[in-house]
Amino acid sequence: MTVTEVPRTDEQVRQAVVAWLRASLPPTWVAAIDTGDAAELQRARALVGYDEWCARLGEAGWATPTWPREYGGAGLEPSQARIVNEELTRYKVPRSFNVIGIGMGGPTILHWGTEEQRQRYLAPMAQHREIWCQLFSEPGAGSDVAGLSTRAVRDGDEWVVSGQKVWTTLAHIASFGMLVARSDPDQPKHKGLTYFIVDMKAPGVEVRPLRQMTGDAEFNEVFFAEVRIPDSARVGPVGEGWAVATTTLMNERVALSGAGSASGESVGGGPVDGLVGVARKLGRWGDPVLRQRLMQAVIESRVVKITNFRAAAARRAGRQPGPEGSITKLFAAEHNQRVQELAVELLGARAMAWPRSDDEAGSTVRGFLRSRANTIEGGTSEIMRNILGERVLGLPKEPAVDRDLPWKDIPRSQ
Ligand SMILES: Cc1cc2nc3c(=O)[nH]c(=O)nc-3n(C[C@H](O)[C@H](O)[C@H](O)COP(=O)(O)OP(=O)(O)OC[C@H]3O[C@@H](n4cnc5c(N)ncnc54)[C@H](O)[C@@H]3O)c2cc1C
Incomplete structure (x- = not known):
């Protein structure tokens, strides 16, 4: 059964995903799940290539069950997506590590992107064919990400971007990144930002991996040296980058x-x-x-x-x-x-x-x-407590002396 045939009751959704899994997984995998045979499951897993499996899961719509079908999803309600996830977990199938794309970039493009951007980027993201990263944090701007310094200067139909990002998870294997850059330093810090999709292979993008205490190198420093980004890769209006970034950050918290x-x-x-x-x-x-x-x-x-x-x-x-x-x-x-x-x-x-x-x-x-x-x-947890204090408990806002100053006049170390 394919997603297009999925009827809409919860039970029918469950039947559809189970039928798809049983038809798509090797028979030895299905048998190992049915009998609870862990050793057999391990042998069966070795038969399936990870990338190829994630692509098939995405093509069927099960990797992004709530996305509209025309953009590579299954068009389901969140409660039904939970049913899909339960069955994927029960059948112990691998999922794409492209969580920054699927969990954060996708919802942002669905909400703010143009039709052309949705058509171009969403399906390959869901199908694990193009990995995404999030280029927000900088050496001088983490918790206070709105204070970031990476500059985007308009040049006709293009933007020229220069600056540095840090802690960029998956940048070393990413095809695209979600970039927030300062397009107007004369505006207060939250107002002069613009959000872009950046091609991580574009000339002038340099990625340097950082090693962490697990021994892995999950994240990176990313340098931009006059990188040219077409205006068609801008997400949301010029100067509205903070609002677009907020959509990404809200979805990040849900994902994390x-x-x-x-x-x-x-x-x-x-x-x-x-x-x-x-x-x-x-x-x-x-x-x-x-x-x-x-x-x-x-x-x-x-x-x-x-x-x-x-x-x-x-x-x-x-x-x-x-x-x-x-x-x-x-x-x-x-x-x-x-x-x-x-x-x-x-x-x-x-x-x-x-x-x-x-x-x-x-x-x-x-x-x-x-x-x-x-x-x-x-x-950070301190920042989460600030958000909860202010927006849920209604406590007085943290003093912010620089909120209304033009960004260029805010004292900074670099
Ligand atoms: C594993 C990992 C992966 C990451 N991946 C990405 C990624 O893919 N893309 C990306 O853009 N970023 C990424 N980050 C960066 C992450 O978002 C920042 O590290 C985080 O927002 C904190 O910023 P900072 O490190 O600059 O710390 P700072 O902002 O310098 O904070 C230092 C300390 O001061 C506290 N503090 C700061 N401001 C306040 C305040 N107003 N009130 C109370 N306490 C405060 C903080 O809680 C913290 O304890 C990643 C980080 C980690 C650890």
């Missing part, structure tokens, strides 16, 4: 809170509840303090899920992601750090040195190290 995916947090490759099994296996279940912490972790994990359901209900009611994205982003980040610390503590000395063959220890420690970034990436 786990609301955009079904998998949520994972410990050593498994769900949080799995830690209970680990504690039992290691003979630690009798420790009442540890047991209490484990239960707290399981409860928090449920709270994240339920809050995400609430956010999905708000989207279903037609609202753009709002401050509730900040609640789940803040809570999920700190919860994940607590869970990863607990997982490492459970392993004890095994988490300090382990043989290469010990995948469980390797992935648990990697999860712990990676989780340190959770309270920084996508907006």
